[in-house]
Structures are given as C-alpha cells and as structure tokens.
C-alpha cells in the first residue's frame with residue numbers, strides 16, 4: 001500500500017489574492033478540497049479500487065441493457081433459442097427452460113437488482129440516520145423508547161417480516177423494497193446514534209448552542225456532517241445486503257413474477273429442475289452476479305470506512 | 317479604572333449599602349443566588365459546583381472572575397449563558413429572569429456571547445474558519461449580502477490579518493492561539509452587548525494577548541460592552557478589569573474594585589493567591605496547604621477554614637474567632653455593592669488583614 005505523506009490539494013492557501021471569492025465559491029472550493037483529500041486516501045486502497053471498478057461495470061451494464069437486448073430476446077413464448085441449450089457461441093451462457101439467453105437474463109436482471117438495492121438502501125439508511133440522530137440528540141425517555149424499538153426490529157427475522165409484508169401488500173418489487181427498508185435500518189440507527197453521542201459531547205456543540213443555534217442547527221450543521229462518513233460507508237455495505245435480500249425474496253417467490261431479477265432467475269431455474277438435472281449454466285451466472293455485485297459494494301464500503309474513520313485508518 | 321471610592325480599610329461587609337444612587341449603572345447581567353449542582357455518578361456525592369453566587373455585570377464594566385482550578389468558574393460562565401440550568405437562584409438579563417424556551421434563549425444569545433475555555437475543541441473540525449465565524453450570523457440573520465465583510469472585519473479585529481488568508485483554513489491547520497482568535501471573532505461578529513469569556517487569552521502569546529485585551533477595552537469604551545472575564549491570571553485582571561470577584565469552592569469570597577482587591581486583599585485566600593505572584597508586594601509567600609477543594613465535600617463553617625493560613629497560624633485564635641471559622645458560615649456576598657467585601661470572619665473584625 002502506497003502510504004505516502006498526505007498531500008495537500010494545491011491552490012487554496014494562496015495568499016491574500018483570494019479576495020473576490022463569494023461565500024458560495026468558497027464553499028465549492030472547500031468541497032473540492034475535501035473531496036480531493038478523500039480521493040487521495042481512497043486511491044491507496046487497492047481492494048477499494050477494484051470494488052469501484054466492478055461497480056462501474058455493473059452500473060454501466062444495467063444502464064446499457066436496453067441497447068443490448070430487445071424485448072423479443074426476453075419473450076417467454078417467442079424465445080430465440082431452444083430450451084436448456086448448453087453454452088455455445090450463440091448463447092455464451094446457454095439458455096433457460098424457455099430458450100432465452102441466460103446472459104441476456106443476467107444483464108437485464110441487473111436493472112431490477114441494482115434499483116431495488118439502491119432504493120431499499122436509501123430508505124433504510126435514511127430512516128436509520130433519522131432515528132439515530134434524533135435519539136442521540138434529544139436523549140431522555142423518548143430516546144430510550146426509540147432505541148428499544150430499534151433493538152426489537154434488529155432481532156426480528158427480516159425474512160419472516162418480509163413474507164408477512166408480502167402477504168398483506170401482495171408480492172411485487174415495491175413490497176420487497178419496503179420490506180428491506182423497514183427491517184434493515186436498525187444497524188445504521190445504532191451506529192449513527194453512537195456517533196451522534198460522541199459528537200454531542202464535543203465543545204463545539206456548546207459553542208453552537210451559545211451562539212443561539214437550536215436543535216435543528218446542531219443536528220444539521222454539526223451532527224449530520226460528522227455522521228455522514230459512517231452513513232456513507234454503511235450505505236455501500238447496506239446496498240450489498242439489500243441486493244442479497246432482494247435475490248433471496250425473489251428466489252422464495254415473493255417478487256413480481258413479471259420482472260426479471262437475479263433472484264427470480266434462480267427461482268425459475270429451481271422450478272425448472274436445474275438443480276437435479278445438473279443445468280449449472282442456469283444456476284451459476286445469476287448466483288455469481290449476486291456475489292460479485294455484493295462483493296464490489298462491500299469492498300467500496302470498507303474502503304470508504306477506512307478512509308473516513310481515523311481509528312480504522314490508524315489500525316491499517 | 318476610575319472607581320476608586322476612598323480606600324477605607326475598615327469597610328464593613330454588611331449588605332446595607334447596595335445600589336449606591338448615581339454611582340453605578342444598572343446591572344446588565346446578573347446572577348442571583350445562583351446554585352448549580354451536579355449529581356455524581358455511582359458513589360460520588362452531589363457536586364456543588366456553584367454554591368450561591370450573587371454577581372452583577374453592569375453596563376460598560378469588565379469584571380474579572382478569578383480562582384483556582386475547579387472552583388466553578390466555567391460552570392458559572394456556562395450557567396450565565398443558559399447552557400446549564402441553575403438548580404437554584406436565577407440569571408437575569410436587563411432585569412428580567414432568563415427564560416429557557418428556545419426562542420427566548422436564541423434572542424438572548426444574539427446579545428450575549430460566550431467564549432469557551434478550550435479553543436481546540438470549540439471549533440468543528442469539519443468547518444473552515446469562514447464558516448465557524450459566520451455561524452452566529454447565519455443562525456440569527458441567515459445568509460446575508462454583507463456576511464463576508466462582517467466575517468473579515470471580525471477576524472481582523474481579533475487579530476487574524478489578512479482575514480482572507482484564513483477563510484479556508486481548517487482548525488487543525490491553525491495554531492492554538494489562532495483558533496482562540498477565531499472563536500473570539502465568532503463571538504464579536506454578532507456585536508454582542510455582553511461577553512462572557514472563559515480564559516480567553518490563556519493560550520495566546522504576550523503581543524496577541526495585549527491586542528485582544530486592548531480590543532476588549534476598546535469595545536467597552538466605544539460600544540459600552542460589558543464583559544465577565546474568567547482568568548487564572550491576576551495580572552490580566554489588573555490590566556483590564558474594573559472589578560474583581562474571587563471565587564473559592566463555588567462561592568464568591570471577595571469582591572471589589574481591582575485596586576482594592578489586588579492591592580489590599582482582605583480574604584486570606586486572595587492574600588494567598590497574590591502572595592505567590594513573583595512581583596507581589598507581599599512580604600512572605602503563603603503556600604496553601606491541605607487538600608485541594610472538592611465540591612462534593614464542602615466543609616462546614618467557613619469553606620476555606622481547612623486551608624486558611626490565618627487559622628493555621630493561630631491568629632484567628634488570638635482574635636477569638638477560631639470557633640466561628642470552623643462552625644459558622646460567613647455567608648454569601650451580596651451583589652451590586654460598590655464596596656470591598658470579603659466573606660471572612662477575620663476580615664470582618666475590621667483589622668488590616670494579612671500582615
């Protein structure tokens with residue numbers, strides 16, 4: 001690992017000639033400055049770079065999927081190939097029981113998997129951050145109640161809850177997003193609350209209060225920026241979790257049968273008897289895609305954590 | 317320092333002569349019987365950090381609050397700004413008791429500012445200097461057009477010049493003294509009427525310290541700023557304060573004008589503090605013995621008696637008050653008096669003390 005001396009991004013401490021900068025320009029320059037510093041640290045983490053590259057590939061594939069695959073390629077009744085053809089030049093990963101190219105299915109499935117992963121993550125990280133900051137900032141009885149609820153949700157088996165959800169709301173992508181979002185937030189909430197408590201004990205919080213800042217000011221201007229690194233790292237880790245969860249739920253048949261996702265493809269493979277008849281090309285590609293995407297997000301998450309959390313950085 | 321009202325050594329410390337008509341301005345900020353207690357964790361008792369303090373800060377007056385470490389100066393300062401709720405007594409601003417609702421506190425804190433003791437921790441490490449100084453402005457006025465000019469002006473007044481050079485620095489890129497000046501600039505930018513400053517210049521070198529103190533004096537003279545300056549440094553108190561309050565174990569034990577308190581101290585504690593100054597005129601040094609004060613165990617009688625050199629040397633015995641020192645609380649000094657007061661049985665005898 002290239003542990004060179006921390007370099008200062010150039011161009012901000014530049015003498016008294018910086019007079020005509022407006023506050024907004026200042027803010028931008030500052031943001032660029034801290035982004036540069038972050039990138040310098042991230043670059044040193046090779047696993048993180050690999051994760052980032054993998055992520056970029058997956059996102060690119062998901063975005064370009066409509067250009068590569070036409071609706072006819074995914075048609076159930078009018079599939080291009082024969083059922084369960086082994087890999088060949090025409091179908092590099094073989095075909096499924098309807099005769100669709102597995103490669104096409106995996107490529108198309110990335111769209112749903114990534115979308116659900118991101119949306120569910122957005123929801124659960126948002127909820128977790130809100131609960132964590134509010135519980136950490138206000139303290140008192142309300143905070144205790146909030147944290148008891150958090151602990152309770154934390155030990156609830158997410159899958160059982162998700163099945164119950166699907167029973168109430170009907171199966172579908174939205175159900176999956178909600179189920180993940182409403183069960184996965186407690187980890188974030190606990191982390192954020194711990195960090196909030198640490199930040200709230202700092203003297204600059206007293207200074208902000210003495211300047212007249214209220215709860216909103218303290219929470220948004222001081223606590224939030226300080227918990228953001230943790231939230232960011234947590235987000236990337238949660239995306240990986242959400243994608244796995246989505247696949248699991250789709251595999252269990254809780255997903256929308258009309259949308260293609262990796263978990264859904266796996267479920268179809270099982271229903272088609274791929275496990276017993278050794279049709280590995282039907283099972284392996286979607287499974288590998290899930291593993292790879294989760295790995296990429298986890299690598300990024302760990303790298304971000306390492307750069308932003310000084311305590312972890314020292315240990316490295 | 318013009319309030320030399322007749323050096324009468326035999327001033328009695330009874331509370332009869334409050335609010336000399338025409339003599340003193342009305343208090344802007346005052347503590348009335350202020351008491352702050354902290355519940356101890358586990359088997360620790362209740363800490364009486366501030367234990368009945370009367371103190372007036374009048375318009376255009378600078379008061380120095382001196383006392384050894386742990387006597388409750390910071391707690392008093394924080395309580396005056398409403399950061400700590402008093403367990404008893406009250407804080408009044410312009411004669412009205414402080415209201416602890418969010419809105420009232422915010423309005424109060426536009427006019428009164430606190431400079432915290434720890435300059436390194438007082439700045440958010442993720443905010444650059446510009447944001448730190450502009451914070452108060454944004455809280456009270458939002459983002460305004462003249463924000464940048466005001467920030468630059470405040471930084472320049474606090475001695476960071478040219479101010480533009482510091483706008484984008486993070487606190488960790490500044491020296492301790494520069495950080496302290498950023499904190500001071502952040503308080504000045506709101507043009508406060510009262511400043512409560514907790515050891516504002518402890519981390520500054522002599523020249524910058526002089527500059528900050530000169531600034532305080534100028535603000536007082538030009539704008540009628542009132543200030544309560546907490547300090548360990550009696551020399552500093554001498555240079556800027558109009559009045560001095562000496563604190564011991566949560567109480568003000570002596571108060572009066574600077575000249576009175578620092579040249580003719582009446583309380584044995586003040587005498588001991590002064591005697592260890594290198595340039596002190598006092599003949600012999602008094603090094604305080606006994607345990608350092610513990611606010612969870614405030615001794616009965618006079619709270620200073622266990623360490624009092626007058627009592628230890630037997631002088632109190634000869635004066636026939638040793639029992640009162642050990643058993644009778646000399647009481648709480650009133651605020652708003654212009655005379656030189658000391659909470660001490662021995663000083664109350666009216667003898668020239670400490671010779």
Ligand SMILES: Nc1ncnc2c1ncn2[C@@H]1O[C@H](COP(=O)(O)OP(=O)(O)OP(=O)(O)O)[C@@H](O)[C@H]1O
Nearest residue numbers: 354363365384385386387388389390391392433611
């Ligand atoms: N939050 C708290 N909880 C419990 N005890 C406290 C708390 N804050 C202060 N104390 C106690 O109150 C006493 C007074 O503390 P304070 O900080 O006011 O002293 P100080 O005079 O400012 O000292 P220094 O000169 O060292 O800054 C100390 O004994 C301290 O231990």
Ligand SMILES: [Mg+2]
Nearest residue numbers: 389390433514
């Ligand atoms: Mg202090």
